[in-house]
Amino acid sequence: MTLDALFATILDRKTADPASSWTAQLLSKGPEKCAEKFGEEAVEAIIEAVKGDRDALTGEAADVLYHLLVMLAACDVDLKDVLAELERRQNTSGIAEKQGRFKAP
Known part of the structure; x- marks a missing residue:
């Protein structure tokens, strides 16, 4: 299943x-x-990552992705917009991108 397909299913469920x-x-x-719910799942994924349990982390990561998409749908944020933002950032150094967002006073 792709994220696009999952997001489409979530939108149908609205x-x-x-x-x-x-x-x-x-x-x-x-x-x-x-x-x-997204936050709860993220914490569970963090716990499994710290424990080093790959199988449990895989399951929790799937839950995180699902709940992220549900949260986006609930907030009327389209997955395409998130992917476009990632695309925009693709050729920018992570350090430069962060500096562009958080300018010191």
């Missing part, structure tokens, strides 16, 4: 009955709940 879909249920609770 109009689904929350009783019939976990994604629809989560989306119906609003952006705050979606963000909270």
Whole structure:
């Protein structure tokens, strides 16, 4: 499954009955709940990374990606916009890119 395909499925669930879909249920609770769930999954992934459990990290990473896409959908941010931002940054040094965002006073 590609991220595009997963995001399309998540967008379809925005109009689904929350009783019939976990994604629809989560989306119906609003952006705050979606963000909270994303944060929980990110912490779980961090824990597995620190523990060095590759299999558990793989599963948690999948959860993180899914919940990131749900959060984006809840906030009406299109995956294409996120990918375009990554594309924009592609030929820029990470150090230079960060300096461009955070200028010291």
